[in-house]
Amino acid sequence: MREGAAEIALIEEEDDILFSFEVPPEAAGARLDRFLAERPELVAAHLSRTRLKALIEDGRLTIGGGGARDASRRLAAGDSVTLAVPPPEPAEPQPENIPLNVVFEDAHLLVVDKPAGLVVHPAHGHETGTLVNALLAHCGASLSGIGGVKKPGIVHRIDKDTSGLLVVAKTDAAHKGLSRLFEDHGRKLHLVREYLAFVWGAPERRHGVIEAPIGRHSTQREKMAVVPEERGREAVTHWELVESFGPASLVACQLETGRTHQIRVHLAHIGHPLIGDATYGAGFKTKTALLAPAARAAVETLGRQALHAASLGFMHPVTREELMFESELPQDLAALQKALATS
Numbered sequence: 349m350r351e352g353a354a355e356i357a358l359i360e361e362e363d364d365i366l367f368s369f370e371v372p373p374e375a376a377g378a379r380l381d382r383f384l385a386e387r388p389e390l391v392a393a394h395l396s397r398t399r400l401k402a403l404i405e406d407g408r409l410t411i412g413g414g415g416a417r418d419a420s421r422r423l424a425a426g427d428s429v430t431l432a433v434p435p436p437e438p439a440e441p442q443p444e445n446i447p448l449n450v451v452f453e454d455a456h457l458l459v460v461d462k463p464a465g466l467v468v469h470p471a472h473g474h475e476t477g478t479l480v481n482a483l484l485a486h487c488g489a490s491l492s493g494i495g496g497v498k499k500p501g502i503v504h505r506i507d508k509d510t511s512g513l514l515v516v517a518k519t520d521a522a523h524k525g526l527s528r529l530f531e532d533h534g535r536k537l538h539l540v541r542e543y544l545a546f547v548w549g550a551p552e553r554r555h556g557v558i559e560a561p562i563g564r565h566s567t568q569r570e571k572m573a574v575v576p577e578e579r580g581r582e583a584v585t586h587w588e589l590v591e592s593f594g595p596a597s598l599v600a601c602q603l604e605t606g607r608t609h610q611i612r613v614h615l616a617h618i619g620h621p622l623i624g625d626a627t628y629g630a631g632f633k634t635k636t637a638l639l640a641p642a643a644r645a646a647v648e649t650l651g652r653q654a655l656h657a658a659s660l661g662f663m664h665p666v667t668r669e670e671l672m673f674e675s676e677l678p679q680d681l682a683a684l685q686k687a688l689a690t691s
Contacts, residue, residue: 364408364432365393371427380404380411381419384431388581391564395433408432441470443485444477450486451513451673456522456666458487459515461675464652468505468514479514487518504530504606511678512543512657525665533605538670540661543601543611544590544677546654546684547620548632550597555588558614562607571627572609574617583607585614593688595638596623600658612653623684625653640691646684656681 367389375383381404384390385397395403401419403409409416409431411423423429449461460479467474470481483501501516503526517523529537561580565571574580584604591598597620601611612628615621621629624647636644661672677685 364434367393367431367433369429371423371425371429373425375423376425378423379419380409380416380421380423380429383423384429385564385569386566386579388563388579390431392581393433396569400431403431403433408434441478441480441484442476443488444481445485446477446479446482448479448482448486451675452671454667456519456664457515457517457526459513459660459671459673462506462511462514462657464509464511464678464680467508469502474508479516483516503527506657507609507612507653507655509652510543510655510657511675511681513660513673513675514657515660515662519666522665526662529662529665530606533603535604538661538663540659540672541603541606541657542659543603544656544658544681545599545601545611545615546623546681546688547597547599547615548595548623548629548635549620550592550594551587551589551599551618551620553589555586556618558585558587558618559583560614560617562610562613572607572613574613581605581607583610583614585611587615591685591689593643593691595635596643596688598685598688611655623647623654624650625655629653639688643684643687643691646687650680650684652680654681654684 367387369387371383381397381401384400390400404419405417407415407417409429412428449463450458451461452459462468462479467478468480470476470478480502487501501518501523503515503517503523506512506514515526517526529539533539560574560583561577562572562583563575563580565573582605586602586604588600589597590600599615599620603610609628612622612625616628621632623629636647639647656675656677658675659673661670663670
């Protein structure tokens with residue numbers, strides 16, 4: 349415990365991350381755990397309401413300097429809330445002989461073309477069989493972060509059921525440079541991230557920009573949603589209509605920010621959710637009846653959201669070389685495109 353902190357009940361270690369909040373008037377009367385679960389900083393830290401409740405009960409929270417272990421406690425306007433979050437336990441994933449489609453590799457980094465269905469890093473329910481396990485086997489001891497970082501070599505990720513291009517650091521120098529690049533999101537540093545998305549319906553315009561904050565869904569905690577600015581994080585997606593198929597369209601999306609499920613949430617927000625997206629496009633299943641038999645069959649056998657990370661461009665963080673990579677549609681999405689186009 350830090351010097352001078354012995355008089356309060358907060359359990360706090362040197363490596364803890366502290367989050368402090370003042371309860372605004374509009375949150376007066378809110379439950380403690382619900383108030384914390386809606387803080388953008390804690391959402392960004394991937395702290396679920398269950399995890400927050402456990403931290404509270406473990407004595408890691410104070411209100412006005414005094415200990416508070418009741419997650420259901422009602423807050424008053426002006427309350428000062430401080431939460432001490434311990435660092436995650438270092439993961440120790442094991443190397444696994446999982447095939448990788450490596451499109452570029454040097455001493456500092458590699459670019460892989462991830463298939464749909466492959467989880468990027470170990471997590472609850474996916475402790476093995478991930479891209480990280482494959483990278484440990486492929487790169488051996490050269491992989492950045494071995495021996496302490498929870499996501500070794502990973503500086504950005506794409507969803508399990510999204511296919512496409514991903515860059516991975518092999519050295520600490522590359523890891524630091526790539527991390528800066530992805531934190532900048534291409535505003536000052538060169539970064540191109542383009543996705544191809546098959547969506548329901550046809551946008552009325554040829555192109556546009558979606559600027560809508562994204563945060564955790566208020567009731568379905570496994571989902572993200574467009575939320576008020578004070579509850580979410582800035583999210584910007586540029587889109588362009590590539591091809592229209594009547595009941596469906598192919599859209600190219602470029603990310604200006606990198607929020608969880610950003611493209612899926614934003615396209616659903618404007619009324620054009622991804623084909624096959626069971627989380628954000630479930631209400632559009634009946635649209636398959638509008639398709640010709642071949643296209644309907646392609647959608648029904650897809651088994652995932654129709655999203656592909658098709659282009660990735662950036663300046664090499666060590667050699668300073670400009671790199672650009674393209675990935676063709678995988679077999680399932682190419683079959684979907686053909687079926688939609690010939691319907």
